[in-house]
Amino acid sequence: MAGIIHDVLAELQQGARKRQDPNAKQHGVFRTVDDAVSAAQIAHQTLVAIPLEKRKEIIANIRKRAAEDVHTLAEMAHEETGLGRVEDKIKKNLLVIHKTPGPEILQPIAYTGDDGLALIERAPFGVVASITPCTNPTETILNNGIGMVSGGNAVTFNTHPAAKGVSAYCVDLINRASMEVGGPSNIMTCIHTPTIDSAGALMHHKGTPLVVVTGGGGVVKAAMQSGKKCVAAGPGNPPVVVDETADLDRAARGIYNGASFDNNIICTDEKEVMAVEKIFDPLLERIESLGAVRLRNHQIRRLESLILTPDRMHTNRDWIGKCPSEMLKAIDVPFRGDPRLIVCDVPFEHPFVQLELLMPVIGFVRCADVHQAIDKAVEAEHGYRHTASMYSRNIESLHRMARAVNCSIFIKNASNYAGLGFGGEGYTSFTIASPTGDGLTTARTFTRERRCTLSGYFRIV
Structure with a gap:
């Protein structure tokens, strides 16, 4: 390709x-x-x-x-x-x-x-x-x-x-x-x-x-x-699970490239990440090193006010598919060059995890272990049965995730677009008809x- x-x-x-x-x-x-x-x-x-x-x-x-x-x-x-x-x-x-x-x-x-x-x-x-x-x-x-x-x-x-x-x-x-x-x-x-x-x-x-x-x-x-x-x-809300056995450099590149692709407006793009506590900070550090901008505390609250409706139940459609640079300027956060992704350390219940934002903004959730990460991923996917992915070297964990999430597309150790045949084998489709099977x-x-x-x-x- x-x-x-x-x-x-x-x-x-x-x-x-x-x-x-x-x-x-x-x-x-x-x-x-x-x-x-x-x-x-x-x-x-x-x-x-x-x-x-x-x-x-x-x-x-x-x-x-x-x-x-x-x-x-x-x-x-x-x-x-x-x-x-x-x-x-x-x-x-x-x-x-x-x-x-x-x-x-x-x-x-x-x-x-x-x-x-x-x-x-x-x-x-x-x-x-x-x-x-x-x-x-x-x-x-x-x-x-x-x-x-x-x-x-x-x-x-x-x-x-x-x-x-x-x-x-x-x-x-x-x-x-x-x-x-x-x-x-x-x-x-x-x-x-x-x-x-x-x-x-x-x-x-x-x-x-x-x-x-x-x-x-x-x-x-x-x-x-x-x-x-x-x-x-x-719709979809594709979760990513990263466990303690994952190749963190590969996971960071995959998440960064996938979640930022076309400003995250593809339904299969990575929408939230469940990462095991042991590798959580090293993973985020690697993603930052690739050019992502990590927001903290009041910066996250400013972004919430910008890209969510006042009730925090929906996205502000004016910001769908926009570049991170536009958002960062609007909330007065300094940046260099043309960043492709904004990342935030947030709790599981946060709208950046629960909503399909369709923006280059992705929430990261700390999980105690791989079992909790998989359970939370299944919950965040909301039963759409659309797309999910996982980074791991543990065959048993990959197997459990694949069965538990039960999606039309499941990607192992690669950006989600590999599941569409971009950097992955197989044909492509832009109509992923999960609701009708x-x-x-x-x-x-x-x-x-x-x-x-x-x-x-x-x-x-």
């Missing part, structure tokens, strides 16, 4: 592609839900009628054109949403472009025996209704879109209003890539001015048999009440199983 990023960034340093003229026609962008779904239905009918090799060619060209435009996608997302870091958004987009599974994951299964042949294949649903977030707007469109189209579906997106511009740009780019190799336009469509009402209309539209949502608890609940098959990716979604998730049986024939051995 590092080699891919290096090659693409080298290309981009020679000059990024110019953005499309904002006044030019955008393929796939429609004023109404009805128009967007209708156009996607026509595209779906065309898609299932063309050869599978053409579908593979379409997916390959989407990857190619998106990689060529990755710098623009990252810059536009940052400019429009104000969240995260451009350099990290480039990495996220490249990850989904290159490691989202395509048609190759939809291999047929055959059973033969005395009674003949049974063939099982994956079939499309039709037009998928997809709700996307502002935290990972283009990443989710590319990741969902590649998987859905690989399965023979078209998709209509209701994108987050705070990222509607870059989302429309991304949808247009994808449709142009399809048309460029002889595929249909409108394989992905979106609403020009998305709202809560348009999201509801899309989820309940008679032309969308499958609903896929990536977002908070509210949109997950709405999707589950749509009366349709639902694939829902909800689908885990990391792929083209298989967005297809339905069909069986064809021929009785008495075609067993050839």
Whole structure:
């Protein structure tokens, strides 16, 4: 993956592609839900009628054109949403472009025996209704879109209003890539001015048999009440456990790099750390040495007032995805350079532990031993069953943590993004559908199983 990023960034340093003229026609962008779904239905009918090799060619060209435009996608997302870091958004987009599974994951299964042949294949649903977030707007469109189209579906997106511009740009780019190799336009469509009402209309539209949502608890609940098959990716609060056997240098680097990645707006990013007392201070010292800023006493109280609501029950959305430097300036704490992470020694009940902040701020909790650390991690994860990680050399402790936390993603001795395939093996997904039990979604998730049986024939051995 590092080699891919290096090659693409080298290309981009020679000059990024110019953005499309904002006044030019955008393929796939429609004023109404009805128009967007209708156009996607026509595209779906065309898609299932063309050869599978053409579908593979379409997916390959989407990857190619998106990689060529990755710098623009990252810059536009940052400019429009104000969240995260451009350099990290480039990495996220490249990850989904290159490691989202395509048609190759939809291999047929055959059973033969005395009674003949049974063939099982994956079939499309039709037009998928997809709700996307502002935290990972283009990443989710590319990741969902590649998987859905690989399965023979078209998709209509209701994108987050705070990222509607870059989302429309991304949808247009994808449709142009399809048309460029002889595929249909409108394989992905979106609403020009998305709202809560348009999201509801899309989820309940008679032309969308499958609903896929990536977002908070509210949109997950709405999707589950749509009366349709639902694939829902909800919130997470990923805990990290560090025990006394851990490689502390590795743990410090992993936590620092992971919790600071794109200013912690990815749902899988490290959100709180449970560290055994014996190694607590050495671990924090190592993280500080990497460039993190550690707050104490009144500094923590000032930060609380800045990034939490007055009741301390919610985050102040104005600070989601902002850089530590902005927060430190606001609370009058000196710093050097461009720090990527703020760390705080806080009790377990503190909001920096219990809330999914989506900021580069992480609470560290002192624990008596590994057993207490694991128990507290399970409690802080709140039963989302999303993501968790642990640094340890003790196989028994790693085993206990994996079973106890029961998450879709569990990472051992690495940054959490390794669980998405960034610095770790396996494919990627930006829709982690823990609430509906689908885990990391792929083209298989967005297809339905069909069986064809021929009785008495075609067993050839």
